[in-house]
Amino acid sequence: MDRIETQASGGCQCGAVRYHVTAVLDTSHICHCRMCQKAAGNFFAALIGVPRDAITWTRGEPATFASSDKAARGFCRACGTPLLYDYAESKHINLTTGSFDEPARFAPKVQFGLEGRLPCFADLPLKAEGTTEETMAAYVGAIKATNHQHPDHDTDRWPA
Numbered sequence: 536m537d538r539i540e541t542q543a544s545g546g547c548q549c550g551a552v553r554y555h556v557t558a559v560l561d562t563s564h565i566c567h568c569r570m571c572q573k574a575a576g577n578f579f580a581a582l583i584g585v586p587r588d589a590i591t592w593t594r595g596e597p598a599t600f601a602s603s604d605k606a607a608r609g610f611c612r613a614c615g616t617p618l619l620y621d622y623a624e625s626k627h628i629n630l631t632t633g634s635f636d637e638p639a640r641f642a643p644k645v646q647f648g649l650e651g652r653l654p655c656f657a658d659l660p661l662k663a664e665g666t667t668e669e670t671m672a673a674y675v676g677a678i679k680a681t682n683h684q685h686p687d688h689d690t691d692r693w694p695a
């Protein structure tokens with residue numbers, strides 16, 4: 536993962552949360568996994584790695600939801616815009632690429648989480664890296680064991 540020194544800003548839809556970065560990683564990607572789908576409220580999440588020391592929250596701060604005991608999803612508490620995926624043991628945070636002011640600067644190059652990919656996205660012109668089990672082998676067990684995501688059916692009571 537190469538570090539690219541740059542200057543870029545972004546934030547949520549309502550403007551309550553703004554950030555500035557001084558570097559990104561060359562990891563711009565989309566992830567089709569079920570947890571990213573839920574966190575983004577969409578068919579996939581678009582994310583890019585940013586070294587923790589390269590992020591400044593210039594207005595407000597994201598709220599977070601612990602999607603498992605290992606990772607959190609960050610969003611604006613006022614407008615709900617998804618802003619980040621934070622795996623606690625990682626040296627970088629993933630920001631949502633669509634929240635940057637100029638998202639076209641960080642076009643995705645690869646796709647992950649193929650187990651959740653919709654068939655209509657089978658021909659995307661992006662390198663397919665594999666399923667979550669294949670690409671996140673070191674983490675997937677811990678995430679699954681402490682998953683806090685609501686199941687994909689109605690429940691009488693939640694959390695269970």
Ligand SMILES: [Zn+2]
Pocket residue numbers: 547548549550551552611612613614615616
């Ligand atoms: Zn907002």
Ligand SMILES: [Zn+2]
Pocket residue numbers: 566567568569570571572580648
């Ligand atoms: Zn994912």
